Amino acid sequence: MLYAVLCYNSEEAVAAWSREEEDKVMSDLAAVEKKYAAAGKLGPVARLMPTTAATTLRKAAGDSLVIDGPFAETKEQFLGFFLIDIETLDEAIVFAKELAVANPGVGAYEIRPLRVFKPGGPLEPM
Amino acid sequence: MSELAWIDLALSSARPQAMGALLRYFRDLDLAEEAFQEACLRAVKTWPDKGPPRDAVAWLIFVGRNSGIDHLRKRARQQPLPPEEMLSDLDDVEGDLAERLDGSHYRDDILRLMFVCCHPDLPATQQIALALRIVSGLSVRQIGRAFLVSEAAMEQRITRAKAKIAAAGLPFETPDAVSRAERLGVVAAMIYLVFNEGYSAGEPQRAEAPFCAEAIRLARLLLRLFPSEPEIMGLTALLLLQHSRLQARFDADGQIVLLEDQDRSLWDQRMIREALALIDKALRHRAPGPYQIQAAIAALHARAPQAEETDWAEIDLLYQSLERLQPSPVVTLNRAVAVSRLQGPEAALALIEPLAERLSGYFYFHGLKGGLLKQLGRAREAHTAFERAITLATSPAEAAHIRQHLDSLARDMAADAG
Numbered sequence: 001m002l003y004a005v006l007c008y009n010s011e012e013a014v015a016a017w018s019r020e021e022e023d024k025v026m027s028d029l030a031a032v033e034k035k036y037a038a039a040g041k042l043g044p045v046a047r048l049m050p051t052t053a054a055t056t057l058r059k060a061a062g063d064s065l066v067i068d069g070p071f072a073e074t075k076e077q078f079l080g081f082f083l084i085d086i087e088t089l090d091e092a093i094v095f096a097k098e099l100a101v102a103n104p105g106v107g108a109y110e111i112r113p114l115r116v117f118k119p120g121g122p123l124e125p126m
Numbered sequence: 127m128s129e130l131a132w133i134d135l136a137l138s139s140a141r142p143q144a145m146g147a148l149l150r151y152f153r154d155l156d157l158a159e160e161a162f163q164e165a166c167l168r169a170v171k172t173w174p175d176k177g178p179p180r181d182a183v184a185w186l187i188f189v190g191r192n193s194g195i196d197h198l199r200k201r202a203r204q205q206p207l208p209p210e211e212m213l214s215d216l217d218d219v220e221g222d223l224a225e226r227l228d229g230s231h232y233r234d235d236i237l238r239l240m241f242v243c244c245h246p247d248l249p250a251t252q253q254i255a256l257a258l259r260i261v262s263g264l265s266v267r268q269i270g271r272a273f274l275v276s277e278a279a280m281e282q283r284i285t286r287a288k289a290k291i292a293a294a295g296l297p298f299e300t301p302d303a304v305s306r307a308e309r310l311g312v313v314a315a316m317i318y319l320v321f322n323e324g325y326s327a328g329e330p331q332r333a334e335a336p337f338c339a340e341a342i343r344l345a346r347l348l349l350r351l352f353p354s355e356p357e358i359m360g361l362t363a364l365l366l367l368q369h370s371r372l373q374a375r376f377d378a379d380g381q382i383v384l385l386e387d388q389d390r391s392l393w394d395q396r397m398i399r400e401a402l403a404l405i406d407k408a409l410r411h412r413a414p415g416p417y418q419i420q421a422a423i424a425a426l427h428a429r430a431p432q433a434e435e436t437d438w439a440e441i442d443l444l445y446q447s448l449e450r451l452q453p454s455p456v457v458t459l460n461r462a463v464a465v466s467r468l469q470g471p472e473a474a475l476a477l478i479e480p481l482a483e484r485l486s487g488y489f490y491f492h493g494l495k496g497g498l499l500k501q502l503g504r505a506r507e508a509h510t511a512f513e514r515a516i517t518l519a520t521s522p523a524e525a526a527h528i529r530q531h532l533d534s535l536a537r538d539m540a541a542d543a544g
Contacts, residue, residue, distance in 0.1 A: 055410075066410075
């Protein structure tokens with residue numbers, strides 16, 4: 001079975017970390033990752049940039065709406081994600097719009113650049 | 127994280143919003159500050175036992191408001207204080223909180239709090255000091271040290287600044303779109319000033335008061351409040367790009383290392399990437415502004431793996447658009463650096479010579495002029511320019527940097543004479 005473990009914390013608190021504090025947290029986490037990676041159980045690990053770097057595509061009848069900032073509604077739940085490797089935000093928006101066409105209706109796609117990415121070992125598809 | 131550290135962090139994150147709301151209630155900076163202080167004291171007393179409230183900001187506003195009202199009553203001597211048990215009964219504070227923290231309200235609260243620190247009658251240093259005190263909550267002592275004045279002297283400055291603001295009348299009406307945009311511009315400029323104060327300060331000052339990091343925090347806060355403002359994206363990106371070079375800007379002896387000589391592997395790539403993402407966001411708005419252009423210029427430096435690969439032609443073009451948008455001799459001076467790379471020192475010198483009068487008291491003007499003259503082999507004139515620069519240096523590091531130029535000039539001149 002594959003599980004995603006999502007990280008929540010106060011963005012402002014994390015931004016206030018000194019370089020040393022940040023390095024300490026990251027290396028402590030890396031020690032845990034290492035154990036699971038060695039057992040072939042770890043997939044990709046990602047850390048996102050702050051929500052100020054986010055752009056949200058809100059699905060709408062007709063053309064979807066591009067809004068600056070993170071997804072801020074509470075009516076909808078976090079259901080999944082895509083990871084894409086592209087050059088610009090515009091490309092990411094095009095991708096999200098294609099997704100919105102493929103899966104119209106309600107909901108949104110929040111587009112957030114990554115701050116840290118570790119691809120991890122290959123896992124079995126399901 | 128220890129309990130106290132956690133509370134400290136929660137209080138400082140809550141500060142702008144809580145102070146903003148308390149200022150709206152009391153329309154008095156001092157009273158708002160006292161009320162917030164009191165609420166913080168209560169938090170430190172009660173949170174460890176009862177656990178943190180669900181909504182720290184709401185809690186602080188409520189407790190602060192009660193304490194402020196209490197204070198006003200005491201001042202007016204109208205009635206005796208209610209018993210302490212009643213005031214401290216805060217179990218259900220959030221439950222019946224009238225102050226629901228809906229977005230529209232607190233956005234203007236925080237903007238107002240920042241805006242009052244930027245009164246046009248206040249000189250830049252006072253705006254900076256006030257913002258760091260009122261919005262960021264740095265201690266007077268910390269701010270004083272950064273400005274190399276005693277705590278008492280800084281206290282006096284801040285008190286005077288507050289008196290000036292109070293006399294001028296605080297802006298309490300809810301701003302319309304136009305005045306909101308104006309406030310935003312003024313506040314952005316103040317944040318940039320805070321950053322520059324930290325950026326130009328030498329090593330000891332930077333360690334004492336993290337002005338640059340604080341400015342970035344304020345810029346991010348502003349961007350969270352106004353997520354669709356491309357200039358605020360530009361400002362945040364610009365600050366991140368400048369700050370990304372922190373580790374490379376000074377050598378082990380605290381001497382300035384120029385951009386072209388910096389070890390680029392020391393640049394913080396994460397800050398750079400975040401800045402680039404923000405610039406990308408801003409570009410989509412097709413509404414260029416001075417911060418976005420400056421961020422784009424800084425980004426071109428950040429993108430060059432080595433100094434030789436810098437896209438000076440693009441930088442020149444960006445400075446030209448900045449000159450059109452916001453004409454200033456300082457912008458032209460900066461463009462001259464690009465021009466010197468593209469067309470040589472002579473062309474750059476021709477560009478800056480007309481600025482001599484307006485920039486006669488500006489360190490960088492004389493520093494750049496000296497450098498260009500030196501490149502042209504006009505040692506005596508270069509010497510004069512550097513001598514002038516050194517008297518205008520605002521930090522020991524700046525002075526030491528010019529001293530190096532003077533020394534190398536002296537060596538060249540001695541070699542020529544010999």
